[in-house]
Amino acid sequence: MKYLSICSISFFNLISISIIFFLCSLYFLLNNLVYFIEWEVVSLNSTSIVMTFLFDWMSLLFMSFVLMIASLVIFYSKEYMSGDININRFIMLVLMFVLSMMLLIISPNLISILLGWDGLGLVSYCLVIYFQNVKSYNAGMLTALSNRIGDVALLLAIAWMLNYGSWNYIFYLEMMQSESEMMIIGSLVMLAAMTKSAQIPFSSWLPAAMAAPTPVSALVHSSTLVTAGIYLLIRFNMLLVNSWLGQLLLLLSGLTMFMAGLGANFEFDLKKIIALSTLSQLGLMMSILSMGFYKLAFFHLLTHALFKALLFMCAGAIIHNMNNSQDIRLMGGLSIHMPLSSACFNVSNLALCGMPFLAGFYSKDMILEIVMISNINIFSFFLYFFSTGLTVCYSLRLVYYSMTGDLNCGSLNMLNDESWVMLRGMLGLLVMSIIGGSMLNWLIFPVPYMICLPIYMKLLTLFVCIFGGIFGYLISVMNLYSLNKSLKFYKISSFLGSMWFMPYMSTYGIIFYPLNYGQMVVKSFDQGWSEYFGGQHLYNKLVNYSSTLFLIHNNNLKIYLLLFVIWVLILLNFLLFM
Amino acid sequence: MFNNSSKILFLSVMMTGTLITVTSNSWLGAWMGLEINLLSFIPLMSDDSNNFKSSEASLKYFLTQALASTVLLFAVIILMLKNHLNNDINETFTSTIILSSLLLKSGAAPFHFWFPNLMEGMTWMNALMLMTWQKIAPLMLISYLNMSNFLLVSVILSVMVGALGGLNQTSLRKLMAFSSINHLGWMLSALMISESIWLTYFMFYSFLSLVLTFMFNNFKLYHLNQLFSWFTNSKILKFTLFMNFLSLGGLPPFLGFFPKWVLIQELTFYSQYFQLFILMMSTLITLFFYLRICYSAFMLNYYEINWVKTLQTQNFSMNFYLTMSFFSIFGLFLISMFYFTL
Numbered sequence: 001m002k003y004l005s006i007c008s009i010s011f012f013n014l015i016s017i018s019i020i021f022f023l024c025s026l027y028f029l030l031n032n033l034v035y036f037i038e039w040e041v042v043s044l045n046s047t048s049i050v051m052t053f054l055f056d057w058m059s060l061l062f063m064s065f066v067l068m069i070a071s072l073v074i075f076y077s078k079e080y081m082s083g084d085i086n087i088n089r090f091i092m093l094v095l096m097f098v099l100s101m102m103l104l105i106i107s108p109n110l111i112s113i114l115l116g117w118d119g120l121g122l123v124s125y126c127l128v129i130y131f132q133n134v135k136s137y138n139a140g141m142l143t144a145l146s147n148r149i150g151d152v153a154l155l156l157a158i159a160w161m162l163n164y165g166s167w168n169y170i171f172y173l174e175m176m177q178s179e180s181e182m183m184i185i186g187s188l189v190m191l192a193a194m195t196k197s198a199q200i201p202f203s204s205w206l207p208a209a210m211a212a213p214t215p216v217s218a219l220v221h222s223s224t225l226v227t228a229g230i231y232l233l234i235r236f237n238m239l240l241v242n243s244w245l246g247q248l249l250l251l252l253s254g255l256t257m258f259m260a261g262l263g264a265n266f267e268f269d270l271k272k273i274i275a276l277s278t279l280s281q282l283g284l285m286m287s288i289l290s291m292g293f294y295k296l297a298f299f300h301l302l303t304h305a306l307f308k309a310l311l312f313m314c315a316g317a318i319i320h321n322m323n324n325s326q327d328i329r330l331m332g333g334l335s336i337h338m339p340l341s342s343a344c345f346n347v348s349n350l351a352l353c354g355m356p357f358l359a360g361f362y363s364k365d366m367i368l369e370i371v372m373i374s375n376i377n378i379f380s381f382f383l384y385f386f387s388t389g390l391t392v393c394y395s396l397r398l399v400y401y402s403m404t405g406d407l408n409c410g411s412l413n414m415l416n417d418e419s420w421v422m423l424r425g426m427l428g429l430l431v432m433s434i435i436g437g438s439m440l441n442w443l444i445f446p447v448p449y450m451i452c453l454p455i456y457m458k459l460l461t462l463f464v465c466i467f468g469g470i471f472g473y474l475i476s477v478m479n480l481y482s483l484n485k486s487l488k489f490y491k492i493s494s495f496l497g498s499m500w501f502m503p504y505m506s507t508y509g510i511i512f513y514p515l516n517y518g519q520m521v522v523k524s525f526d527q528g529w530s531e532y533f534g535g536q537h538l539y540n541k542l543v544n545y546s547s548t549l550f551l552i553h554n555n556n557l558k559i560y561l562l563l564f565v566i567w568v569l570i571l572l573n574f575l576l577f578m
Numbered sequence: 579m580f581n582n583s584s585k586i587l588f589l590s591v592m593m594t595g596t597l598i599t600v601t602s603n604s605w606l607g608a609w610m611g612l613e614i615n616l617l618s619f620i621p622l623m624s625d626d627s628n629n630f631k632s633s634e635a636s637l638k639y640f641l642t643q644a645l646a647s648t649v650l651l652f653a654v655i656i657l658m659l660k661n662h663l664n665n666d667i668n669e670t671f672t673s674t675i676i677l678s679s680l681l682l683k684s685g686a687a688p689f690h691f692w693f694p695n696l697m698e699g700m701t702w703m704n705a706l707m708l709m710t711w712q713k714i715a716p717l718m719l720i721s722y723l724n725m726s727n728f729l730l731v732s733v734i735l736s737v738m739v740g741a742l743g744g745l746n747q748t749s750l751r752k753l754m755a756f757s758s759i760n761h762l763g764w765m766l767s768a769l770m771i772s773e774s775i776w777l778t779y780f781m782f783y784s785f786l787s788l789v790l791t792f793m794f795n796n797f798k799l800y801h802l803n804q805l806f807s808w809f810t811n812s813k814i815l816k817f818t819l820f821m822n823f824l825s826l827g828g829l830p831p832f833l834g835f836f837p838k839w840v841l842i843q844e845l846t847f848y849s850q851y852f853q854l855f856i857l858m859m860s861t862l863i864t865l866f867f868y869l870r871i872c873y874s875a876f877m878l879n880y881y882e883i884n885w886v887k888t889l890q891t892q893n894f895s896m897n898f899y900l901t902m903s904f905f906s907i908f909g910l911f912l913i914s915m916f917y918f919t920l
Contacts, residue, residue: 565649
């Protein structure tokens with residue numbers, strides 16, 4: 001049974017498909033090939049609904065990454081979820097999730113993309129509520145409903161796309177770029193992408209979705225669910241460049257990056273910190289995408305997927321060891337007790353910060369340098385670089401809390417590296433998050449970007465990172481007499497630490513008045529006037545009539561007989577005298 | 579009931595009286611049949627000699643029916659005098675008098691006051707006869723009169739009195755009496771359309787009443803709270819009993835809806851929407867209080883008098899009851915299937 005568990009079988013299948021796709025993508029990349037497979041489902045009045053598959057190097061490479069990460073995550077889950085009786089359901093859900101992602105990646109058609117898109121939404125709901133408790137249920141509802149906004153936007157876009165007679169958007173984007181209808185479609189698609197990638201008005205679901213099991217977080221936050229929005233906009237990139245859509249998206253995604261970076265510095269939940277860092281990186285991808293550099297966004301998407309999956313897997317191992325506690329204040333000194341996991345954790349953290357020659361460095365550094373040579377206003381520039389600093393800041397804070405010092409957890413707690421199954425999954429990704437950046441760099445950009453910068457600007461990124469790191473260390477240093485400075489500015493820090501109040505706004509903010517009015521309506525109509533004038537009133541009236549009727553019934557028989565005789569006499573009277 | 583040989587005599591004479599009325603071709607013969615029927619039903623009613631209420635009921639029945647018969651005879655004589663011994667009944671006021679006396683005999687609405695009173699003092703089997711068999715003769719005679727205006731008044735009043743009267747009842751016999759008045763309204767309405775629909779309605783109504791009355795008689799149930807407490811140890815009996823109740827009320831999946839359905843269709847066909855509206859609304863009220871009873875019986879349990887009696891199944895033919903209940907509950911499906919195969 002060891003080799004025939006659902007985890008092992010899925011792992012081998014997925015990893016082999018992943019390798020095949022990777023080789024295919026290399027072939028496609030070398031020969032500059034694009035395969036386009038179309039199956040007409042139904043054709044009506046010159047409008048045809050088709051199932052379309054687009055195979056180019058981008059979709060193949062993305063699929064191979066998704067499959068690789070999914071396979072490792074499933075391998076990892078074999079150990080992580082081993083005590084769970086519903087592990088089969090769990091693995092099947094993950095497989096369905098991956099399948100939805102595949103469908104999304106290879107569809108250049110709005111209708112067929114909706115298949116994967118809705119699949120992601122549904123399965124992500126099932127995965128978030130996997131641990132069936134109230135908290136997961138709430139998180140799942142928030143996730144599902146936030147994503148539903150995007151689904152609706154996509155449906156509206158499909159309706160608008162009917163104008164063109166086909167939903168194969170890639171044929172129309174360039175041609176119809178300047179039309180106002182196309183701009184409407186573009187804005188709807190952008191809305192959909194923003195919900196899926198948790199950009200600013202819709203950010204609150206991403207940390208909430210941490211209620212899912214950790215392997216799911218590793219999969220969702222690295223390469224699947226949240227990157228679906230980015231990938232969709234990569235395909236729709238034509239519409240963002242040189243239009244107000246792109247400018248709006250640049251602003252919102254820059255703010256998302258900034259907000260998430262600040263929020264992560266106030267957070268004490270291990271998984272939420274990582275979730276917020278994902279949000280910050282998503283903002284980075286979105287913003288570079290909105291400036292038109294879709295290849296760079298894709299590049300960062302892939303490298304980020306590698307180290308973020310690793311980071312979550314390490315977090316899962318740590319959480320296992322901490323008796324399912326996620327509070328980083330209870331951690332400490334983990335580098336001594338679980339060295340291999342800590343090594344992975346640190347590598348992925350440093351890759352996230354953009355430590356030179358790790359995976360994140362290539363993409364992030366290039367993005368920032370491209371930003372510097374582009375035409376960009378000072379505000380966006382500030383958001384880019386301040387957020388980069390913040391990334392290093394919260395990463396170092398995380399390392400400081402969890403890796404250094406003494407263990408702050410309860411007594412009688414044994415720490416060790418997890419078993420080899422989990423470690424193998426992590427080590428596979430460790431290699432990828434070290435070499436992945438340079439490898440992809442050489443693959444995707446056969447011709448290097450020409451970047452020409454003065455020395456002080458070239459060093460700006462490095463300076464910001466170092467400064468952020470120092471700052472991150474300084475704000476988290478604690479000793480016996482230290483005073484929590486954030487409590488002095490409590491209003492500001494609670495604003496920044498709660499994602500700019502977005503979780504409240506997208507839950508209570510939306511439902512507060514409808515719920516209140518609903519209560520009033522129920523109270524005054526359903527259980528008030530309509531009850532009084534409807535059922536109850538009718539019933540009381542009928543009972544009253546019934547009682548009145550019995551006033552007549554409660555008489556002697558002679559009266560009735562007499563009444564009958566009188567009635568007959570009246571009739572007789574008519575009979576005789578008319 | 580059948581342990582007394584005199585009862586066999588009275589019962590057969592009573593039936594003969596009805597048959598004489600139904601088959602006679604002159605008003606005098608019809609009157610004679612009614613009188614025979616009445617005079618043989620009186621001793622049947624007062625068979626429970628220990629109960630003064632049944633004697634009182636028989637006396638009341640005698641007075642009412644005698645008055646009605648007198649008026650009928652009187653009106654018939656006037657009719658014949660005016661029309662030179664002809665049986666022509668197109669005379670408005672005379673036939674209104676005849677109709678009034680027949681409505682009094684059958685217990686339809688403006689003249690129904692004796693009916694619930696009487697039912698209260700009768701055994702269940704007598705009540706069943708009063709509700710079903712005793713209606714045949716007067717209704718048959720009413721069908722000979724083509725007086726739609728006054729009959730319509732009677733229909734409307736009957737259904738409304740039946741519906742409203744049952745609403746506050748806790749006595750099962752009175753409840754059945756008001757239910758009978760309500761059904762009588764429907765039957766009179768059916769009479770105005772066609773005799774066969776009336777016959778259908780009457781047969782279905784008699785069957786449903788039989789099922790319920792049989793049950794009540796076996797367990798000596800006379801009040802609602804007995805229903806709640808009696809069947810606590812037999813859920814199936816309780817359930818079927820209340821299904822039969824609903825069937826009598828005319829709730830759609832049960833058999834009781836079938837005659838109503840037919841009548842509703844016919845009334846719609848003849849554009850009698852106002853009448854139909856009143857019929858259906860009043861039936862809604864009856865359904866409401868049947869449902870209310872069922873609801874209380876299913877949802878509530880009265881344990882106070884559970885110790886009184888266990889279910890007496892020794893003298894109760896369960897198979898007979900359940901077979902009839904089956905037809906009462908699933909009859910509509912069976913009829914539909916029957917027509918479907920045709």
